[in-house]
Amino acid sequence: SDNERAFNKKPLSTRAAVIAAGPLANLFIAVIVLSIVFSITGYATTSLNYVEKDSPAYNASIQKGDKIIRYDGKKIYQPMDVIQFLYVYKGKPAKVEVMRDGAIFETQISPLKIPEQERYLFGFNVQQISGDLSNVINTVAPDTPAETSGLKPEDKVIKLNNIPVSNKKDIDDFMSNNKGEPVKMTVLRNGTEMIFDITPYMQKLPEQYYLGIEYEFKEGNILEVIGYSLSYAYSTVRNVAYSLIWLIMGRVSFSQMTGPIGIVSTIGEVVEQGTTFLDKILYLLNITAFISIAIGATNLVPFPALDGNKLLLILIEAVRKKPIPPEKEAFISMIGFVILIILALFTVYNDTLRLIRGG
Template identity: 25%
Template structure:
């Protein structure tokens, strides 16, 4: 096989490994809580479309499907059809207490965040972190006018507590209108607050404070647990901000990627990291998996039909009103959501094709 073909094959394999780890973590969350609450799992599958292979163990069928675009944990009676026919057993999903069902659905996104935190622990323990310490202040910049200097540690921006250099960069990049930034920094044990009006750069089309932030910290054990949480939180905030920008039109469809786009990203990262050895490749793949796991957790919590967040909304309504929404009505809502989700996946797939090929 030509060298280029080998590289692409490796990238596809790396993507599939990341995909399986992230999706299986999500579905395992549903699975383990369902078992804990006495709910029968009819099928546990990864991927979508026709099954490549499957096997039965106990009450559950385990399947691997053709297309790497998701997965599911199917519970007995969750579609409402068995309830209408009176064919549900005592282990059916609708027969479980409402909070047991809520916990079972919520466990999927929760396990994604737990996986992300575990991966952040690995990255922080091996690589350390980039702090919010100012490394340099550009001469004549707005930051210099405000009195900032190298060695200052930024602790808040616009009232938001920050811990990482990436947070400083993110807040600066999101300030697309050049609004004033209220910056709190620590110097010699004292905290000071200044207001900086970023200057516009014609070349890049962005507003800059005029600082370089990002000191290095090799974390001890307590700091590793602490900064792993900050790292996961940063990825979550970046994901939420990206969703807001997508909804408000600040991001276009070209900024959205599906499986093909993710393979391309993995390929580019692998190509950059392989020269530094297998460990560097592994750490970069863990970083991608961390981001995807956080993304999957947040996306599934959106209160949209067919997603976990949509199901949680129905369960909350049931808990408040003391009785469930009629299964056929809930089923119609989720079916419509699933159709819309499938159409979106198709559009993203073709967008990837036109974008990269």
């Protein structure tokens, strides 16, 4: 437009600020939401509160109380960073920087590769007591035999087919022999023994990678919570950039991409994990903040039709000292829009296929 009040007539800095405001608002709101959630729930740090004996971490001289600083040369901001690098690089040996008593040292860790397998589950996980996985139920997954049979959090599993169990290892050992056969499970609920008939379900697991570590959980003050929320947001933004690079390099398959259907499905699954109304609200806020960060970061990518591309064009205009012809800018945006539509259709196909296959 030739109108002096038109957007394209505004100073470059003003146009850049307006364009960047949307994605940055996504990030800002997400940090606020995360700060609220983490102030209530606490958060997992990168310090270790448990290292399993004879595990890959133990054999790499990593100890309880150590703090993981870098994995394969990449800075670690939250436990999920380690998991992401572990799986993207398919469990290859990696150099790990660890802080112990204020001093940093480097060690080599060789993750344990667990082949693709079938396992049988009841549908609950257990509480960790004094660093060990107990036989007390922590959460019950929805639409599983555990929920259908009536098991509840805080139930203590004491017998399986009259075989005494006292921790998670005993339960796993029993299941490795029992497979999918029906089980009479005896639990202690409020001091009363109760027996449930439950048939485990089979789950196919892809190849997994195991380090043998568990992270320390912390309830920080307001400044620590805000600091962690900012680190979490930055880590998520960085992982968006890494994901694009990994897609191009072939480390991550395009079949792993998800779209609106998959996002809605994931939100539903995450919320259902909550056992109380407050838990469900907190889970919903947490994943909403994660999605908000991912959307904001993606929108800043310099790809045609995204805000990041508009910022790049403004930068080019600043270097050239003259604007890019509107018809060329429109052509670039149209190409990007077509590609985005194709990607959207592809993700809908992926999401629909996952739903049909049950995952």
